[in-house]
Amino acid sequence: MSKREFMQGNDAIAYGALYAGCRFFAGYPITPSTEIAEKMAAELPKHGGRFIQMEDEIAAMAAIVGASITGVKSFTATSGPGMSLKLENLGYACMTETPCVIVNVQRGGPSTGLPTGPSQSDIMQARWGAHGDHPCIAVTPSTVREQFDETVRAFNLSEKYRIPVIIISDEIIGHMREAVNIPEKGELPVFDRVKPTAAAENYKPYNSSSGDIPPMANFGEGYRFHITGLTHEETGFPTNSGAVADREGKRMQRKIDANYDDIVKVEEYRCDDADVILFAIGSVARSAKDAVDTARESGFRLGLMKPLTIWPFPDKHVAKYSGKIKGILVAEMNMGQLTGEVIRASAGKFNVKGLLRTDSEPITPSQIISEAENVL
Amino acid sequence: MSYNYKKYLRSGKLPHIWCPGCGYGIIMKALIRAIDAIGWSQNDTVIASGIGCASRMPGYLDFNTIHTTHGRSLAFATGIKLAKPHLKVITLGGDGDMSAIGGNHLIHACRRNIDISLLILNNNIYGMTGGQFSPTTPLGKRATTAPYGMTESAFDLSKLAIGAGATFVARTTSFHVAQMEDMMKQSFSHKGFSVLEIISGCPTGYGRRNAQPEAWDALEWQKINAVSLNRYEAMTPEERDGKFITGLLHNETRPEYVESYDKAVNINNEA
Numbered sequence: 222m223s224k225r226e227f228m229q230g231n232d233a234i235a236y237g238a239l240y241a242g243c244r245f246f247a248g249y250p251i252t253p254s255t256e257i258a259e260k261m262a263a264e265l266p267k268h269g270g271r272f273i274q275m276e277d278e279i280a281a282m283a284a285i286v287g288a289s290i291t292g293v294k295s296f297t298a299t300s301g302p303g304m305s306l307k308l309e310n311l312g313y314a315c316m317t318e319t320p321c322v323i324v325n326v327q328r329g330g331p332s333t334g335l336p337t338g339p340s341q342s343d344i345m346q347a348r349w350g351a352h353g354d355h356p357c358i359a360v361t362p363s364t365v366r367e368q369f370d371e372t373v374r375a376f377n378l379s380e381k382y383r384i385p386v387i388i389i390s391d392e393i394i395g396h397m398r399e400a401v402n403i404p405e406k407g408e409l410p411v412f413d414r415v416k417p418t419a420a421a422e423n424y425k426p427y428n429s430s431s432g433d434i435p436p437m438a439n440f441g442e443g444y445r446f447h448i449t450g451l452t453h454e455e456t457g458f459p460t461n462s463g464a465v466a467d468r469e470g471k472r473m474q475r476k477i478d479a480n481y482d483d484i485v486k487v488e489e490y491r492c493d494d495a496d497v498i499l500f501a502i503g504s505v506a507r508s509a510k511d512a513v514d515t516a517r518e519s520g521f522r523l524g525l526m527k528p529l530t531i532w533p534f535p536d537k538h539v540a541k542y543s544g545k546i547k548g549i550l551v552a553e554m555n556m557g558q559l560t561g562e563v564i565r566a567s568a569g570k571f572n573v574k575g576l577l578r579t580d581s582e583p584i585t586p587s588q589i590i591s592e593a594e595n596v597l
Numbered sequence: 598m599s600y601n602y603k604k605y606l607r608s609g610k611l612p613h614i615w616c617p618g619c620g621y622g623i624i625m626k627a628l629i630r631a632i633d634a635i636g637w638s639q640n641d642t643v644i645a646s647g648i649g650c651a652s653r654m655p656g657y658l659d660f661n662t663i664h665t666t667h668g669r670s671l672a673f674a675t676g677i678k679l680a681k682p683h684l685k686v687i688t689l690g691g692d693g694d695m696s697a698i699g700g701n702h703l704i705h706a707c708r709r710n711i712d713i714s715l716l717i718l719n720n721n722i723y724g725m726t727g728g729q730f731s732p733t734t735p736l737g738k739r740a741t742t743a744p745y746g747m748t749e750s751a752f753d754l755s756k757l758a759i760g761a762g763a764t765f766v767a768r769t770t771s772f773h774v775a776q777m778e779d780m781m782k783q784s785f786s787h788k789g790f791s792v793l794e795i796i797s798g799c800p801t802g803y804g805r806r807n808a809q810p811e812a813w814d815a816l817e818w819q820k821i822n823a824v825s826l827n828r829y830e831a832m833t834p835e836e837r838d839g840k841f842i843t844g845l846l847h848n849e850t851r852p853e854y855v856e857s858y859d860k861a862v863n864i865n866n867e868a
Contacts, residue, residue, distance in 0.1 A: 245680050269868035271679045271858065276705035280672035283665065287645075287676025290663065291684070295676070313666050440661040440677065441684045443640050447607075447656055449664040458610060458656060459664075 223402045230368045230394045231298075233401060234324055235260035237372030238296055240404065241411055243322070244270030245295040247284035249277055249303060252336045253392040254326035257298035278306035282323070286314050289321045290448060292414075292439030294376055298324035301343055302333060304350070311385055312351030313450045318383035318427070318435070318473070320414055322375045325387060326395040327503075329581050338581030339392035341503055342555035347387045348532050354470055356477035358484060359387040359532040361502040365399035370409065371529060377412040378484060382476055383434055389531065391554070393504035393583060417444065426457040427469065433476035477533055486529040487538045491517065495524030497596045498542060500551040500563055502528055505584050509552055512589040523593055531559075539566035548572030548596040552584050572596050605629045605639065607659050614653055616724075618804070618812025620771030620797030624718060625654055627774060628687075631781035642685045645674040647694040650725045650799075651718035654689060668699025671706045674713050682712075682855045687785070689716040693723045693731040696752050700732070707761035710789045711854040716781070717754055717792065720799040728802035739806040758792040759847045765791035766847040770819035771798065773843060783845065789853050796823070796841070 228236070235257050238246070246265060248258035262272045270293075275281040278299055285295035299307060304325045314321055327343050329335025347359045358378050362371040372388060379386040417424050417436040421443045427435050435455075438444035451459035452466045460466075477484065491513055492498055501509040506527040516523040526549070528535045539549070548571045551560040560575030567573050576592040578584050606629070615621045632642065642660045646652035648667035655662035661684075665673045674688045695703050695717045706713065722740060723729040730740035730747050733754060737746045758766045765787040769777040777795060784791035798804060798815020809815050823843040824832070832840065858864075 245676065247676060266859075266862035266864045267868065269865050271855075271864070272862075273675065273679055273858075275672060275675070276701050279669060280675070280702055280705075283669040283672035284676030284679070287663075287673035288680035289676075291677055291681040293680040295680070309666055310669065440643055440663075441641060441681055445639060445659055445661055447662045447664070449656070450666060451664070 223405050223408065225400060225402050227398055228365055228401045229256060230365045230390065230397050231256035231326065232260050233365045233368035234298065234372045234388065234390070235264060236403065237369035238322070238376065239264060239268055240369070240409065241294065241373045241376035242413070243294040243296055243376060244268060245285065245288040245293045246270075246297065247273045247275050247281040247288070247295070248297050249275055249281050249299065251278070251300045251303045253328055253395050254298045254300045254324060256395070257324060278303040279309060282307040282310035285321045286310055286317070286319050289319050290440050292442070294320070294380070296322035296324065298326065300326050300328045301330040304343060304346060308350040312353060312355065314385040315351060315355040315473070316450050317448050318437070319385070320379040320383055321385050322372070322379055323385060323387050325389050327389065327391040335581050337392065339504060339554060339583065340581065341391055341505065341553050342558065342579070343389065344531060344555065344558040347389055354474070356384060356474045357387070357532040358382065358384055358477060358530070359389050360529055361389050361531045362394060362529065363503050363506040363527060365394070365397060366401045367529065368394060369401065369403070373409050373411065374486070377410065380412045380414040381434070382480070382484070383414065383437060384477065389503070391503045421445070425455045427453065427455040429455065429472055433472050433479070481533060481537065484530055485533060485535050485538070487535045488527040488529060489538070490525040490527065492524030492526060492542070494522055496522045496547050497593045498524045498526050498546055498549045499589060499593065500526045500549050500559065501553065502531055502559070505552050505554060508584050508586045509589055512586040512593070515586055516590045516593065521590070521594070523590070534562050534566065536566040539563055540568065543568070543570035546571055548574065550574050550576055550589070550593045550596050552576040552589050554578050554584065600630060602626060602629050605633065605659055607657055610657050613657055615650060616801045618798065618800035619650070620720070620815065621651060621654065621718060623771045623774060624777065624795055624797065625657065627778045627781060628716070629658070631778050631785060634778075635782055635785050637685045637785070641683065642687065643674070643677055645670045645677065645686065645688045647690045647699060649691040649694045649723070651689060651691040652694060668694050668697070669702060670694070671699065671702040671713070671715065675706065675711055678711055678713055679855060685785070686713045687716065688713055689718065691724070692717060692719040692721060692733040692754065696732045696754055696757065704757070704761035706790055707758050707763040707792065709854040710762065710764050710851050712788055712790070714785050714787070714791045715793070717794045718797050719754060719794055720797045720803060722799050722803035724799045724802040728806065738803070740803070754794045755792065755846050763792045763847070764789035764849050764851050767845045768794045768796065768841070768843045770796040770823050770843060772816045772819040773823060776843065780845070787848070789851060
């Protein structure tokens with residue numbers, strides 16, 4: 222029997238991380254994510270792990286990458302302004318294929334913005350914030366229980382695919398309290414990175430002969446190797462070769478793209494006979510779900526597509542409704558970051574409209590229903 | 598008797614990228630001898646660096662090596678040390694890497710007193726990008742971004758480290774090879790955060806704009822101007838002009854960060 226607790230969304234992320242085997246957290250105080258750091262500061266030592274509050278957001282991101290290369294699962298948590306600072310070493314984690322998890326509890330932006338107000342305006346930053354072409358995995362919980370589960374899944378994906386995974390939450394989910402059934406040990410899968418089996422002297426940290434995801438050795442266990450953010454050979458040492466940059470860049474992208482079905486998780490609610498499908502993540506998905514049920518009471522057949530993975534974008538899930546629906550209404554707390562992606566994924570086969578709100582107030586079910594009527 | 602460096606070098610990665618006359622080869626050899634002398638195993642030793650000429654050094658050294666982002670190596674190293682405290686961690690970087698873009702990480706690592714040994718290879722210039730002024734370029738000296746001479750005051754890196762709370766601080770030069778090796782051994786053996794500032798030369802980026810175009814010029818300048826504390830104290834103010842103190846500058850005992858943390862939080866090592 223799992224334990225039932227009344228829990229805050231940010232705390233659920235902390236407990237999810239511990240469940241996933243995380244034993245290191247480095248952070249910096251920032252609203253509205255601070256409770257995650259506070260919870261980790263209190264809980265990690267009990268589990269044999271360590272917490273550190275670093276001098277800035279950049280250092281916190283660097284520290285979790287450092288801890289991870291010794292084999293310790295690590296994460297950090299922040300919000301918009303801090304996320305902007307994380308991007309430098311987020312790119313480093315992508316380039317060096319170091320597993321780690323970054324939480325962004327979104328608030329209003331740009332810049333210092335609205336620190337205590339919700340927003341969903343960092344969707345594109347998560348995907349493209351770090352410079353250079355790189356793959357991205359980002360998950361988007363919308364309930365307190367999903368904050369827990371998606372954190373576990375974020376760690377698993379990170380370990381499995383050797384990639385930093387971003388949890389995109391928002392101020393509403395982060396600070397909301399709900400009753401949650403805490404999963405027992407063994408109830409959710411926990412994945413640990415694949416370690417090399419080759420003799421230490423033959424180890425090449427980016428050898429992809431057995432697949433696009435190279436086994437990863439820990440620092441300090443006899444596999445002496447080099448890590449750099451420069452373009453590198455399979456040996457880990459830098460190169461100026463354009464051919465290697467091309468080959469390795471495409472391998473890194475392919476390791477994610479080729480595993481769409483394993484990575485992309487979408488909850489489809491009453492979509493089978495829907496005329497209009499709502500597309501929403503995070504706190505907006507909660508209003509959207511309510512809108513579906515309410516609209517159907519008066520005969521308006523709405524459905525909800527709620528991605529729990531937003532990057533890679535659920536293209537296939539969107540495209541499959543071609544010819545089956547009149548259109549999609551994207552409801553989001555920004556100026557259309559997801560709407561543009563849904564339009565792209567729809568390939569012009571059905572109408573796509575955006576219900577966009579940027580006044581730091583939640584989107585309501587009634588707003589969604591009246592806007593959905595315009596999609597018909 | 599010649600010393601055999603091969604055990605510690607990734608020979609296939611040589612020759613190194615440094616210019617003729619650069620002091621970093623001398624420093625790398627002293628680093629190898631110091632590690633060998635104190636008996637650290639290659640498997641248990643991590644060498645982290647940031648970006649710049651100095652930061653290319655770990656690539657040539659057969660240890661657990663990580664070439665991180667510009668200025669951030671101490672933050673990465675802090676994560677490594679906290680995750681696996683039994684590892685020996687050396688961090689190295691240049692004056693720009695450590696005191697400009699990485700200045701915040703430097704002062705906080707000093708303050709925390711985490712058991713990491715930092716080597717700052719100070720050549721007073723951004724060498725890799727072609728000779729722009731750094732926070733340690735002396736007033737009036739020329740750089741590509743100070744074509745009329747440096748107009749900002751320079752950092753005294755050792756003083757900065759002492760002020761920020763480093764528990765071991767020493768300064769040496771790439772000319773004073775025996776002292777450099779000795780200071781490295783002492784700093785590596787020190788429990789807590791140690792800073793060793795190594796004054797070096799950059800004929801390409803700094804020397805040729807500042808009347809030190811040949812490799813020997815910088816070494817000779819180091820030879821003439823580096824003085825011991827005793828000698829410095831015996832000098833008149835006029836004699837002190839342009840001189841800098843080398844050797845051990847500061848050594849104190851203060852609780853080390855990871856040990857203090859583990860004690861304070863009563864870490865559960867059974868978990």
